[in-house]
Amino acid sequence: MDNITLAGTEEETRLSHATLLELPFFECSIQISATMQDLTVLFKQTPNLPGAIVLDGRDCVGMISRDQCFETLGRPFGVELYLKKPLSVFIKRNDSSPLILKENTRIYDAVNNALMRNSTQLYDPVIVVSERKRHYRLVDMRTLLKAQNDILSKLVIEVEKLSVIDPLTGLLNRRGFFNKAQKNLEIARINNWEVAVVMADIDLFKTVNDIYGHQIGDQVILSIAQEFGLMVRETDITGRYGGEEFIGMFTDVSEAEAFAIAERLRQRIEGLVIQTEFYNINVTISAGICHCSAGSAGIESLFSRADKALYEAKAAGRNRVVIWKNTYPHSHLECNPKLMNNTILDSNQDIRLYDEMVASWARALEMRDKETEGHARRVTTLSVRIARRLGMDNEECENIRRGALLHDIGKIAIPDSILFKMGKLDDEEWEIMKRHPIYAYNFIEPIPILGKLMDIPYCHHEHWNGSGYPRGLREMEIPLPARIFTLVDVWDALTSDRCYRPAWSKEEAIQYIHEQSGVLFDPELTPIFLEILQQNGFMAE
The missing domain is CATH 3.30.70.270 (Reverse transcriptase/Diguanylate cyclase domain)
Known part of the structure; x- marks a missing residue:
């Protein structure tokens, strides 16, 4: 696949390459001594000509625009038009000069320069000068803004592509x-x-x-x-x-x-x-x-x-x-x-051994951290209730139960000085603490039979808006079991005493869950979670 590049490259964003300059430059032949009658004839002979440049020798000193009813430097002179006086009379009355841009000017700079002009000239046409002598073009502000918008639209499209492409x-x-x-x-x-x-x-x-x-x-x-x-x-x-x-x-x-x-x-x-x-x-x-x-x-x-x-x-x-x-x-x-003879144990025996192993590890985790004793059992029970409400089958619910029991298995690699620190962790300590989902992955991944419970230990600190860790997953990228468990885990943590803070009230915790719906939590799961809390009496103090 070709490399992706942003639209609006340096060349594409210049006046000479922009869509607003698809019409050719015209060579100006109107001198300052010409009369309005000469210009009227010129416009009649060339109906597609947007305007004419007024020259004094080789210098641009003004312009006549068809669309603006023959204004010079943006100032009307309708009465004099019928007097057929030389243009020099009107040029001398104007002490300002038109905005003149070279064709290699960037669109962004052209728009910026046009907007910086004084108010009487803001919407006057702009003269674009070619590198070739006496080749000019009239460009109005609307066209400049449209060209800039076209470039920005291309950039938006490319950014959207980059957001969905690896x-x-x-x-x-x-x-x-x-x-x-x-x-x-x-x-x-x-x-x-x-x-x-x-x-x-x-x-x-x-x-x-x-x-x-x-x-x-x-x-x-x-x-x-x-x-x-x-x-x-x-x-x-x-x-x-x-x-x-x-x-x-x-x-x-x-x-x-x-x-x-x-x-x-x-x-x-x-x-x-x-x-x-x-x-x-x-x-x-x-x-x-x-x-x-x-x-x-x-x-x-x-x-x-x-x-x-x-x-x-x-x-x-x-x-x-x-x-x-x-x-x-x-x-x-x-x-x-060919694997039938020696690969798989009897299913009932296999499942029983599997559950005993998971339960033993869960007990070992609680023995290390007495303060959170009962936490794993509480979050496991509530997570399975939500899974059943969502219509997940028995096997999926069992994997959620096992994953919830071992959700903090990675913390066995976190030093006690950090895990049980009284007070807030410093930045370095926090970076170490954030590694525990990765430690969980490294611990579980080599054991194939544990693969089915990986979602919760590895992903329960991912957030709906992508601000979580360890991988910064967002929205539907986060496995459903992890999205369920995140709600339950935060609820139980907030309403339980910890070494670094006392428990929140149920009302405070519920308000926080509401506020973080669509931020940390799946906005579709949040109301289901709160409904289950209400139905099962979890909200009562």
């Missing part, structure tokens, strides 16, 4: 992808099409960065993005989801067709040699697919399921494509029969 790969970024995906899903629903979402992740990419450095890592990401763009159909949309993750959406496609596209991509990348200045690098990808009819699932559910399938692909050994099924954790066996 600068490294040229693919849609997460915001741009979700905006377009929502529209495509609506079209698919109208046409009763089947849709598929594919999420792909470069396997062991952290190792690439650690060994070769981030600059080489960027080259790898760019190469994968190019392959991703080449392998999909023209009707499909693709984007960079973040980091080493890519995403695609296919409409009017069967499950088999979607799998074939993703599998061809996987095979092509597996055989790809990425050549850099000093290294030849090979990587693989894992991919998850969610396929269904367009009317059977919302956009968030599609991406959540594709993400789960991706984690299943990782858990099954990477470098494979998995289609989401309700039968997890066995779904990937459908695509990889």
Whole structure:
């Protein structure tokens, strides 16, 4: 993809290149000794001529504008027009000079200079002088402003493009992808099409960065993005989801067709040699697919399921494509029969061990921080209630429960001197504290079975307006479980005593939640959250 540049380059913003100067310069032949009768004849002979420049030798001393009823320097002389006196009479009566600009003047400077003139001249035409001798053009203020507006409009369009395009790969970024995906899903629903979402992740990419450095890592990401763009159909949309993750959406496609596209991509990348200045690098990808009819699932559910399938692909050994099924954790066996004998434990035993491990870690966190004892259980209960109100299925609610229990798992890497400090953290300490979601990610990511609960520990400090951390996600970029949990976590934190401040009253906390709706919190979730608080007696002091 070509590099994106802003419209309105240095050349494009000059008078000589602006749309207002599409008409050719005209060579002036009107001398100061000419009479008004001569000019009347001139305008009749050249009906498209906007005006004439008044010269004294080679110097511009005035102008006659057809549109302004033959005014000289903006001052009417209608009576003298009929007397047919020489123009010199009227020129001498004017002690001001017209605004004269060279054709290489920038539009911005031209407008600024025109606006800085005195009030009697503000709307008079401007003379643009060509580098060629005796070639001039009349430009009025309205035309200058229109030219500037055209340039600004182009800039706005380019800025909008930059806001939805990933600068490294040229693919849609997460915001741009979700905006377009929502529209495509609506079209698919109208046409009763089947849709598929594919999420792909470069396997062991952290190792690439650690060994070769981030600059080489960027080259790898760019190469994968190019392959991703080449392998999909023209009707499909693709984007960079973040980091080493890519995403695609296919409409009017069967499950088999979607799998074939993703599998061809996987095979092509597996055989790809990425050549850099000093290294030849090979990587693989894992991919998850969610396929269904367009009317059977919302956009968030599609991406959540594709993400789960991706984690299943990782858990099954990477470098494979998995289609989401309700039968997890066995779904990937459908695509990889050779794993059936030794990959997955009995599901009931697996889930029981999984929950015991999560519960043990949650207890360990509370043992370290006695002050927040009970916090994890409270926020977990309330988060699951909201999830059920939103119609999330049992598996999604269970993952929210587990993620909520371990939401602060990353704080095990935060020094006690910071975690339990009495009073406000200084800037350096705050930067260390803000790393705990990253520590959570690094702790959970190598354990495939924990991947399904990642959203809350990694993203619960992201804010609706993009001001959160660690990645500055905004709006629908933030996973739904994290958006739910953020409301619950802030509510419980505000209404509980902490070492650095006493608890707020319920009224103060509710007012804060209202004020931050659409700022920190999802504005559609906020009223649902407050309604659940009311119904379950949480608002009572």
